[in-house]
Amino acid sequence: MSAEPTVLEVDDLVVHYPIHRGIVGTVTRQPRRMVHAVEGVSLSLQGGEMLALVGESGCGKTTTAQAVLRLVDPVSGSIRFGGRDLVPLGSRELRPLRRRIQVVYQDPYESLDPRFRVRAVVEEPLLIHGLGGSKSERSAHVEEALRRVELSPPELYLDRFPHELSGGQRQRVAIAAALVLEPEVLVADEPVSMLDVSVRAGVLNVLDGLRRDGLAILMITHDLSTAARFAQRIAVMYLGRIVEEGPAAAVVRNPQHPYTKALLSVVPRRDPRDRHRPQILQGETPDAVAIPSGCRFHPRCPVAIDRCAVEDPSLAQPASAGDGHRAACLLLPAGR
Amino acid sequence: MTNVAPLIEAPAEVESSRRGFLFQTLRRRPAAVIGATILVLVGLTAVLAPWIAPYGLHTQVGRVFGHPSWRHPLGLDDGGIDMVTLLMWGVRVSLVVGFAATFVSMAIGGAIGVVAGYFGGVVDTILMRITDYFLVVPDVPLMIVVAAIWGPSLFHIIIVIGILLWTSTARVIRAQVKSVRERVYVKRARALGAGHTRIVLRHVLPQVAPLLIANTVLTIAVAIFDETALSFLGLGDPSTTSLGQVIEHAFERTAISSGAWWAIVPPGALVALIILACSLVGGSLEDALNPRLRVAHLSARTFRLRPLVGRGTDAL
Amino acid sequence: MSAPLLRVEDLHVWFDLAEGGELHAVQGVGLSLEPGERLGLVGESGCGKTTTALAIMGLLPPSASVSGRVLIDGTDILSGGEAAMRPHRWVDVAIVFQGAMNALNPVRTIGEQIVESLELHNRARGTAARSRTAELLEAVGIPAGRAARYPHELSGGMRQRAAIAMALSCDPRVLIADEPTTALDVMVQAQILELLDALCRDFGLALVLVTHDLPVVAQLCDRCAVMYAGEIVERGPLDLLYHSPGHPYSRMLFAASPDLAGLDEPVLSIPGAPPRLDRPIDGCPFRPRCDSAFAACVERPSLQEVAEDHAAACHLNDRVPA
Numbered sequence: 001m002s003a004e005p006t007v008l009e010v011d012d013l014v015v016h017y018p019i020h021r022g023i024v025g026t027v028t029r030q031p032r033r034m035v036h037a038v039e040g041v042s043l044s045l046q047g048g049e050m051l052a053l054v055g056e057s058g059c060g061k062t063t064t065a066q067a068v069l070r071l072v073d074p075v076s077g078s079i080r081f082g083g084r085d086l087v088p089l090g091s092r093e094l095r096p097l098r099r100r101i102q103v104v105y106q107d108p109y110e111s112l113d114p115r116f117r118v119r120a121v122v123e124e125p126l127l128i129h130g131l132g133g134s135k136s137e138r139s140a141h142v143e144e145a146l147r148r149v150e151l152s153p154p155e156l157y158l159d160r161f162p163h164e165l166s167g168g169q170r171q172r173v174a175i176a177a178a179l180v181l182e183p184e185v186l187v188a189d190e191p192v193s194m195l196d197v198s199v200r201a202g203v204l205n206v207l208d209g210l211r212r213d214g215l216a217i218l219m220i221t222h223d224l225s226t227a228a229r230f231a232q233r234i235a236v237m238y239l240g241r242i243v244e245e246g247p248a249a250a251v252v253r254n255p256q257h258p259y260t261k262a263l264l265s266v267v268p269r270r271d272p273r274d275r276h277r278p279q280i281l282q283g284e285t286p287d288a289v290a291i292p293s294g295c296r297f298h299p300r301c302p303v304a305i306d307r308c309a310v311e312d313p314s315l316a317q318p319a320s321a322g323d324g325h326r327a328a329c330l331l332l333p334a335g336r
Numbered sequence: 337m338t339n340v341a342p343l344i345e346a347p348a349e350v351e352s353s354r355r356g357f358l359f360q361t362l363r364r365r366p367a368a369v370i371g372a373t374i375l376v377l378v379g380l381t382a383v384l385a386p387w388i389a390p391y392g393l394h395t396q397v398g399r400v401f402g403h404p405s406w407r408h409p410l411g412l413d414d415g416g417i418d419m420v421t422l423l424m425w426g427v428r429v430s431l432v433v434g435f436a437a438t439f440v441s442m443a444i445g446g447a448i449g450v451v452a453g454y455f456g457g458v459v460d461t462i463l464m465r466i467t468d469y470f471l472v473v474p475d476v477p478l479m480i481v482v483a484a485i486w487g488p489s490l491f492h493i494i495i496v497i498g499i500l501l502w503t504s505t506a507r508v509i510r511a512q513v514k515s516v517r518e519r520v521y522v523k524r525a526r527a528l529g530a531g532h533t534r535i536v537l538r539h540v541l542p543q544v545a546p547l548l549i550a551n552t553v554l555t556i557a558v559a560i561f562d563e564t565a566l567s568f569l570g571l572g573d574p575s576t577t578s579l580g581q582v583i584e585h586a587f588e589r590t591a592i593s594s595g596a597w598w599a600i601v602p603p604g605a606l607v608a609l610i611i612l613a614c615s616l617v618g619g620s621l622e623d624a625l626n627p628r629l630r631v632a633h634l635s636a637r638t639f640r641l642r643p644l645v646g647r648g649t650d651a652l
Numbered sequence: 653m654s655a656p657l658l659r660v661e662d663l664h665v666w667f668d669l670a671e672g673g674e675l676h677a678v679q680g681v682g683l684s685l686e687p688g689e690r691l692g693l694v695g696e697s698g699c700g701k702t703t704t705a706l707a708i709m710g711l712l713p714p715s716a717s718v719s720g721r722v723l724i725d726g727t728d729i730l731s732g733g734e735a736a737m738r739p740h741r742w743v744d745v746a747i748v749f750q751g752a753m754n755a756l757n758p759v760r761t762i763g764e765q766i767v768e769s770l771e772l773h774n775r776a777r778g779t780a781a782r783s784r785t786a787e788l789l790e791a792v793g794i795p796a797g798r799a800a801r802y803p804h805e806l807s808g809g810m811r812q813r814a815a816i817a818m819a820l821s822c823d824p825r826v827l828i829a830d831e832p833t834t835a836l837d838v839m840v841q842a843q844i845l846e847l848l849d850a851l852c853r854d855f856g857l858a859l860v861l862v863t864h865d866l867p868v869v870a871q872l873c874d875r876c877a878v879m880y881a882g883e884i885v886e887r888g889p890l891d892l893l894y895h896s897p898g899h900p901y902s903r904m905l906f907a908a909s910p911d912l913a914g915l916d917e918p919v920l921s922i923p924g925a926p927p928r929l930d931r932p933i934d935g936c937p938f939r940p941r942c943d944s945a946f947a948a949c950v951e952r953p954s955l956q957e958v959a960e961d962h963a964a965a966c967h968l969n970d971r972v973p974a
Contacts, residue, residue: 056838056839071526071527099528103524103527103530105524106520110520111521111523111524112521113521115542115543117843123723124538124949126530128525128529136497177524181528191432191810197696197864197908197909198699198904198908199907200921201910201919201920202923205919205921217803222837222838223910224838224912225909225912226912228915229915229919252915262839263838264912267838267912268871269911270866270870270906270909270913271869272871272893273895274913275871280843282841282843284807284809285838343806350825452819595931638712638734639713639714639716639718639732640714641710641714641730641733642664642717644720
């Protein structure tokens with residue numbers, strides 16, 4: 001795997017959203033408050049690799065993805081792709097690069113224009129970028145993309161409207177529409193959470209197959225068991241930071257950070273005999289407007305000590321973890 | 337992956353929910369059917385007026401304010417001209433003004449609504465403040481002033497009505513565009529690198545088009561009314577015969593004191609009928625389009641019971 | 653043997669379709685529930701699990717027609733229609749819906765809404781109702797001081813807790829929870845499941861957990877009924893369902909959920925999609941998607957005992973002598 005080149009490198013990404021103050025707030029000159037959605041996220045993605053960004057809602061995982069797609073403007077940091085930093089680029093310079101980073105959204109019922117037939121949905125990206133040559137060549141590309149997501153024979157699907165397809169089929173169409181541009185990176189934002197359990201695996205296996213063919217996939221998910229099964233690496237996010245990152249199996253079997261441990265403990269096991277008391281964190285993800293001092297996890301952390309309220313830990317490889325496995329916790333004795 | 341077998345489960349006969357939308361709306365709502373029928377009849381009359389009008393538009397066929405009779409069911413006007421003929425020609429002009437003015441207002445309102453809703457931010461704020469300004473201006477007095485300054489001509493009337501009626505369209509369209517813009521497939525198109533023109537033309541406009549149509553129908557009614565009002569106030573184009581003009585003429589030439597009700601009531605009733613028809617059709621379309629108006633009403637009725645089927649499935 | 657707390661017999665539900673015809677959403681479901689028992693009702697979307705829950709509550713819309721029996725303590729409450737249902741609804745059987753936001757009135761505080769529910773059923777009035785409300789909120793883990801909050805001021809998890817408190821206001825014996833955690837984060841989901849678990853343990857509440865999430869049921873419930881195409885295809889204790897499934901659908905549904913304990917096992921999807929319920933089904937409804945279908949499957953199987961307290965509707969079990 002390490003032989004594969006790094007295709008996407010995000011370094012110290014910061015994204016803030018202003019909170020609307022309203023007329024009263026503006027008039028009374030209240031300080032402009034910010035949602036600290038992403039606060040210094042670094043990650044890298046290699047060809048043929050799936051990186052799962054895991055966390056609760058509001059942890060910044062979707063914002064990170066939006067920043068990678070340059071749909072939001074980062075405050076600072078860099079996103080290196082194709083030998084360039086995407087952050088300072090304007091929309092005109094971004095256009096040719098957008099082709100190479102594609103996205104699949106969570107809700108396949110919403111992400112396809114209801115008035116477009118499958119053919120038009122998959123063909124549109126080619127038209128936007130003026131690619132694909134003549135009409136018949138485009139048609140061949142469209143069919144090829146449908147085959148790659150295992151919607152075959154494509155003739156069965158080309159002239160259907162999204163509402164005539166099942167959720168799993170729609171999501172495959174959405175993936176095909178991303179694939180038709182032959183991207184190097186695919187961002188998959190909760191690609192199966194809206195689908196029925198029985199068809200989720202089908203869509204995930206399609207993504208897995210594409211990854212094996214060399215595609216780099218950044219998957220946003222809240223489901224650790226899916227991440228553990230399909231991703232090569234997992235990055236766990238909490239309040240805008242990555243708190244643990246490493247090879248999927250290592251993160252799941254040998255979690256280091258107390259937050260990862262808690263998240264893993266609440267994943268329900270399918271074997272009824274395998275019941276255990278989950279380690280439930282009380283409260284919900286705190287507000288990204290008022291970030292706690294020190295380690296941002298300390299107010300909910302079951303093992304926090306006084307130091308945690310003061311000192312902000314950074315990602316490092318603990319002694320108890322293997323290579324490439326890093327966690328941000330003051331209580332972990334540092335490794336090499 | 338074992339999904340080799342074709343996974344089509346949705347049948348081909350599921351009709352496309354969007355196509356035939358207009359037709360379906362009409363079918364399910366009797367009010368819309370009545371309105372549409374009236375509009376079609378009125379429209380046909382207007383188009384065919386030169387051929388089906390029983391007498392000439394400028395031909396005196398009897399005495400001034402002649403009573404209704406078999407030959408002239410609605411009597412004669414102040415010039416001894418057949419009222420039925422006048423109404424046929426009048427409807428023609430009124431509809432032309434109504435449609436043309438509506439077209440102008442739809443173009444302005446649609447464009448402002450789409451631009452404001454799609455781009456949002458400062459653009460939205462500025463355009464909506466302008467809209468608000470037009471919205472609070474009292475329509476009819478302004479029309480009177482402008483028509484008086486520009487002079488009476490059909491073209492001026494169309495423009496005046498057009499530039500005053502677009503506000504509600506702009507607001508409605510803006511709201512709809514704002515919601516469509518947030519749809520994931522629009523975001524997807526943006527992520528793909530599609531330009532604004534493409535997104536607006538391919539994804540946004542088709543989605544708001546039905547609403548624009550419903551609004552158009554409603555605006556036609558207002559435009560026809562405004563034209564009638566302007567004409568009645570003597571600001572219409574004297575060289576044409578619109579329904580408002582017919583009423584105005586009759587009114588000026590002492591139809592009321594002569595007791596010639598047939599010279600005033602039928603054109604007035606016809607205007608009312610057209611407006612009613614437009615409202616019925618436009619209102620039905622709007623109802624059908626706006627899911628918030630379509631919420632099922634609470635009813636005292638509940639589910640029905642059927643006799644036991646008796647396919648023996650035991651409870652566990 | 654005394655009558656079970658809740659028993660559903662041969663329940664059918666049809667919906668009139670706007671374009672004519674009808675949809676046979678529930679096709680002969682039978683269930684029974686003892687006090688304090690936790691039953692999972694599992695299936696894909698459109699399998700009829702929510703419709704079954706609504707039918708038990710008598711909450712179906714006018715477009716539905718129903719047949720069958722819903723017995724509480726042995727008395728049929730369905731055949732009497734709305735009038736017979738009303739005294740039982742909320743008092744014997746209460747329900748919590750998926751989106752707590754929709755179940756709560758946005759312009760009234762959660763305290764007011766619980767008080768209203770108490771007064772409506774003549775449980776308590778005035779000060780007594782308010783102190784009972786405080787108790788109920790505490791019981792579901794909401795500090796009583798938050799009674800004056802409006803639903804939008806609460807987080808998703810808190811709203812779901814408030815909805816549970818409201819469902820508990822009349823001390824029901826059965827709580828139906830329809831996808832109670834679907835829209836929530838994993839940690840909040842765990843909190844709500846822990847709460848439901850505690851309520852069953854501490855108050856002897858019987859629970860019907862309607863969900864598509866088999867692992868959640870595996871962790872929380874004692875028994876499980878798996879629904880497919882409007883009927884129950886397998887039911888029994890969860891342990892048996894997982895370790896010796898009597899229906900291929902149950903087995904494949906378990907295999908379709910990735911599990912932290914079996915990371916190397918392949919995760920398989922079930923090909924195809926459920927049949928349409930607006931036309932008659934020939935043979936076993938699962939046959940087109942089943943990996944073990946054989947000749948006998950052209951006949952529709954009925955639910956047969958495969959072991960004590962374990963039944964499945966599959967012809968594969970016919971071949972094994974009982």
